[in-house]
Amino acid sequence: MNAASTHESLTAAKRVVQQPRSRRLIVTWQHPISRAIEPIGVLLRDAQGYEFSYVRNAHDVKDFQGLIGFPSFSEVYRSDDLFPLFSQRAMDPRRLDFSRYVKKLGLPEDATPWEQIAASGGRRAGDTLQLFPVPEKIREGVWSCSFLVHGIRHISNRSLSVGHQEMWVSSDKLDAVLNNLRIGDPLRLIKNEGNPANPEARLLVQSEGVPVGFLPNLLVEDIVRLGDENVSAYVQVINGSEAPWHMRLLARLECRASSEFEFFKGASWELAPSGE
Template sequence: MSLVSVSNPQLAPDTDSSVHELLVLWQHPDTRRIHPIGRFCFDGTEYTFDYTQHAGNIANFRPLPGLPLVPDTYRASRMPTLFRQRTMSSHRPDFASAMADLGISPDMATPWEQIVHSGGRRAGDTLQFMQMPAIRAGRLHARFLTNGIRHVPVGGAINLDGTPHRVSSEEHERVLSSLIVGQSVEILPERNNPEDENSMVVTSQGVPLGWAPRVLSEGLRALGVTEGSGRTTVVRTAGPTAPPHVRLVIDVEADAPIGFSFDRAGDWDPYRA
């Protein structure tokens, strides 16, 4: 089962300059589970942030510094400090090379663009940001950073379609380095993943490369029924010196059945308790 066909990335319905909303994901320090805790937006002038309904239901959840858990929208002309700390100063000597890894020109690398392209992650961090999936005229578009790339060669076998796959570091790097923008890849269901029963794995040439974000995995499995009407393509790749989490960016486009949602329970809705 896959969502695959050759596509031209220039035809993607969302370009990076049109991204105005991100889903804020938080990893629980004890369970390590990824939770959708916020919605972060920028309209070109004003930043807004809302906690999600899900955040309000997490036991012992501690609000982010400077952003109290209240049923109101945070609004400001400047990016919240906690989020701005996840961007890089243009005065750093490695700024140009870091922006090249993200696929953006240093002249265009505003704090918002950096967050959009990098996912806002830092080493040992518990926060990451994902573009909000969109459905327009019955067509879904989702873009995400491939998760867990560095864990594939060192972890256990990955069970795809009943066949265990164990990948060497050399094979993993060979396939990753061979990918080009616009190339089709596959997203396949993984069996017996103890962390996510709906786990979906990004593969190419039969080699597992990493995982789709857990918040999308159940929905991606559901979209597998539309095989033949969807496509999964490479949007951006970065070399082995780049941080693992930014090495592979994927676009998924597919027909969305009436009533389809990645958030059927309303967990991503703004917190208004």
């Protein structure tokens, strides 16, 4: 690698690491039978504490009865401390494996519960809830967020429709590509034509022409709307094969858009008003 390439890689890595942390998280609920994932609320952190509100879409989610501790679909819940339903999704710093865990998420040793759930999605085995950071405006016309690359374990040893080409990635090839990634390396988002297991998984994450996973479903609609030329992705954290599949690759997304653009915009994303 020449000096110019080295400088470019270091600049990319610095850009990825220095991004601000999200102040808003989308709360999603997965149907225990159909496995469909739907947004049902927004969790917010500000100088006054924490706030949770349901979005209108929660009213239309089949079999969803509300979250424990949040019985009313129309109330705005506030707390000085992170609500127990969400704080219990962070790891206790007294655990012996805490340092290894936060390192895998690219977080410091003193990572707060909020930072943990924003990076990890608050996933728990057998659970129906997941959290996703809302992209934040980092400078004029540019939005950014981190995301765990989804579906990595479903990439290998199956046929993938990448653009207009059929592709087969062996487990050895996938592992080799993942192990070769470095912080700041560029990732490409490309259309996945037809995924019967998950029709919403329409954007593959690629490295060096090899699919390594999927963009989270929640982002797909807005990213497609923005267009390829306005979207970039980079490696933020890469973990070895000892990490769970869903934590192998943490990426950073950067999007360019007009000042009027908003992520997760539309009637179903509006906060459920009082009285509903």
